[in-house]
Amino acid sequence: MFARSGLSALAALVLLCCCCSFAAAADLADKLRDDSELSQSTAKSFRRLMPVRFYSLLEQNPVANSTLSLRSCTIFVPTNEAFQRHKGPTHVLYHITTAAFSKDQLEKAVSSDMDGNPPLYITKNRNGDIYVNNARIIPSLSVELTNREGKRQVMHIIDEVLEPLTALPSAKAEINNLDALQFIQKADQLNLGDNKLRTYRSQMTLMKKETLYQAPGAHTFLLPVDEGFKLSTRSSLVDGKVIDGHVIPNTVIFTAASQHDEPKTSAAFEDQLKVTVSFFKQKDGKMHVKSNTIIGDAKHPQGVVLAEIVRANIPVKNGVVHLIHRPLMIIDTTVTQFLQSFKDNGENGALRKFYEVIMDAGGAVLEGINNLSEVTILAPSNEAWNISSIDNIIRDRKRMTDILNMHIIKDRLNVEKIREKNANMIAQVPTVNNRTFLYFNVKGEGTDAVVTVEGGGVNATVLQADVAQTNGFVHIIDRVLGVPHTTVLGKLESDPMMSDTYKMGEFSHFNDQLNNTQRRYTFFVPRDKGWQKTEVDYPSAHKKLFMRDFSYHSKNLLERHLVIADHVFTMKDLAQMSLTTDNVVLPTFRDSLKVRVEEEAGRYVLLWNYKKINVYRPDVECTNGIIHVIDYPLLEEKDIVVSGGSYLQESSICIMLANLIMITVAKFLN
Structure with missing residues (x-):
């Protein structure tokens, strides 16, 4: 048993640190500090650590009070915020087990104290989080005590109210701890809202698949509701293999605890047919499930089928049930x-x-x-x-x-x-x-x-x-195609096909202007394969164009490719302009660019300086211009000869001038 001072400190810490909004927390803390009875009744202090909403329900339940006073137990206590989100009654005994489990001691399933002892399923995911059904245990707020009977008791704070399977008030028979088969057979008597399972139940019976749903263990069952069978022929496509594809054997998946987009092997996974199932969440928060028929057959084609989960996380004796809005595996719509x-x-x-x-x-x-x-x-x-x-x-x-x-x-x-x-x-x-x-x-x-x-x-x-x-x-x-959201520079930087042009523009500082949203650019961008071809055609020039020491020449070459005007020129514009003139003259940074554009076999061709250059990707729109990706740079042979000579000449002249200056200075000093 904890010493009184230690227990008081622990209780105060829980009260202060708990993320739930305790009503009158300060008053409770004062009572804990001033309560001289703590050492005589640890059960009493245990209750006082609980969020007030759950404590009030616990106080009204004689079975729960008796358990807390006389027996070992584990209590899963929802936060006050969890109660605010929860709709419907709270079943206190479903939150209590009759054995004490620390977080490390929790196994895959533990029995609750509710009538019929329906199980609570424990999931420990790869992030280290621990879930009870769909509720996460808040790791820093677990408390362990010993009551006056010497019984060990553990309390875990959780972020959701635990919801057991319950019957409608009109149900004629008592319903306790049903397995998945009984769930399907008695679905009309259960509290499932407007969701009905009559069509799927009929097909399951017709295909003699009852044993699949009453199998002992812990499984995940996906059940399509009647709404998903509006197409009159769809129910006839639910054969035995399709039913198998709605069951994930030996794995219990609750939506909050699941690893999203992680395919799980369904019961329809064999040599001739392989179907996986995975869970995922849309950005609007709606949970979905999808089947992926990796290997299909004549009746079960390959592909993904999506279904929204309309009622999630219904615990049953042998696993968990999710109701989905349409059957998986069935591909019957255009x-x-x-x-x-x-x-x-x-x-x-x-x-x-x-x-x-x-x-x-x-x-x-x-x-x-x-x-x-x-x-x-x-x-x-x-x-x-x-x-x-x-x-x-x-x-x-x-x-x-x-x-x-x-x-x-x-x-x-x-x-x-x-x-x-x-x-x-x-x-x-x-x-x-x-x-x-x-x-x-x-x-x-x-x-x-x-x-x-x-x-x-x-x-x-x-x-x-x-x-x-x-x-x-x-x-x-995740984006609408054809609606630009980035500048010419942003597109150049992010597109793997334009990486060489981007690199050349970066070290020559040519790219600095391309983020300017006040200008309209038409940029003829050689794709990487075009630059690679120049490496074959003119290896020495290609090498120099990508060297920082010769960035001035790289910049000059790129400026030839960049048209700056008050509007952009699409390939269609340039093709139409080319019909009325030998060369279309386009303004560039230094002077002008003379080109023609023609269509050949539904593709555009750029005619420049007696060369035909294919336009690989026309009209790549950006927020401040347009890019035409071309198969080869606008590069002349004389550029290479002159540039090559000038590189060597400039280096020689610089060395000669440096030597001359040094000789002159030496003579002057002497």
């Missing part, structure tokens, strides 16, 4: 139908804003998607639209239609296919928007792979890849 589904999802739809923008632009984009037999959509998330630069563009229907079409590819393009295209170079893929391409890059392998896409000057990261539909894929991205 891309158009998938997008249309978000009009009914209100604020909860992951792509609600994307669908709204499509319809605000007139709906022609959606009709175009519907006419494609194979299609891939790069769909910006709801948050991607929350940037000020989009506000004015959305009102321009034609511009918005062009931007939306930049997100559409006439092909079935999943990450595996992107990786194949990306094997030797950054993958270049045409879009529905005429002469506009997207540029994909894949870094990493497996679940660590990061897919990025560039379009119209915007780099986006794929947040959720391979959402499969019957006629293609949807990839959710």
Whole structure:
């Protein structure tokens, strides 16, 4: 037993440090200091360490009072803030076990003192956090005491109220500690809100999968509600393998305790069919789950299926249940139908804003998607639209239609296919928007792979890849393509295809001007492969161009590529101007640049000084200009000859002048 002074100090520390808002904390602290009965009744002092909301409930429960006075126990006590968030009754005995467990002693499951002794599930994640069901134990606020009966007792403060499975008041039979099968069979009598499981229950019975749900142990069960079976044919697709794909065996996953985007092996994981399941949270806080059919078959195609969790963290005797808004693994909608589904999802739809923008632009984009037999959509998330630069563009229907079409590819393009295209170079893929391409890059392998896409000057990261539909894929991205958000300098710095030009501009201080938002730049940027070709064609010159000692010449060369005017010149502009003149004269920093632009096989070609240079990426928009990525620098042979001679001449002249000055000074001193 603690000494009285030690116990008082510990109690005061807990009261002062606890993040929950104790009512009249100062009064309680004073009582703890002044209470001469502490040494006679540690149970009494134990109660006084608790947040007042839980203490008042404990005081009203005779079984809990008896346990605290006479038995060993562990009490999981929610903070006052947890009570403020909680809706509905609090079951005190579900927060108590009849054995004392320190944090280190907590096993994967412990029995509660509630009728039927339903288990509490313990998760210890890789960050060192410990969860009881979905509630995190606040690590610094656990207290251990011994009551007057000599029984060891432990209190852990948690950040959520623990919610057991409960029946509706109208339930005819008593419901205690159901397993997942009993949960499904008696779902109509349980407190599940408006969620019904009749369709899925019928398919489970038809497929004789009862044993899967009554298996002993601790598992995670994902159950689609009736709302997810609006399509009349969908229920017939729920076969035995699909049901297996809704169960994660031997692992209990509560949403707060889960490692997000960490694939778990489902019960549908065998030689001919491999399905994983993972949890993730949208930025709006909504929890989702996704199945990924890595290896499919004739009935179960490859791809990802997303489902929102509509009721999470329902504990049962053999694990935890999550109710989801549609079945996993089933791919039975077109891309158009998938997008249309978000009009009914209100604020909860992951792509609600994307669908709204499509319809605000007139709906022609959606009709175009519907006419494609194979299609891939790069769909910006709801948050991607929350940037000020989009506000004015959305009102321009034609511009918005062009931007939306930049997100559409006439092909079935999943990450595996992107990786194949990306094997030797950054993958270049045409879009529905005429002469506009997207540029994909894949870094990493497996679940660590990061897919990025560039379009119209915007780099986006794929947040959720391979959402499969019957006629293609949807990839959710974090930015709207074609709506610039960075300057010419920012784009040059961040784009891996332009790194050599950026480096040359940095050491020559050419880049210093490119952040100026008061100017409008048209910058012809040689891509890295173009500079690599000059290394083959003119190795000596290439070497000098990337040496700081010759930065003046590097700067002069880059200035030839930079057009400065009161407006930008798109490739379409330059092509039209070239129809009426032999050479388009563009103002540069030093003088002017004379070019022609022609179209060949749907691509642009730049004609300069009798050379034909392919335009690899036209019209990369920036907030202060536009970039055209070209296959080769605007470099003349005489630049190299003159520059090469001048480099050597300048060095020799400098040495001769230095020697002459030294001789003259020496003679003068003598």
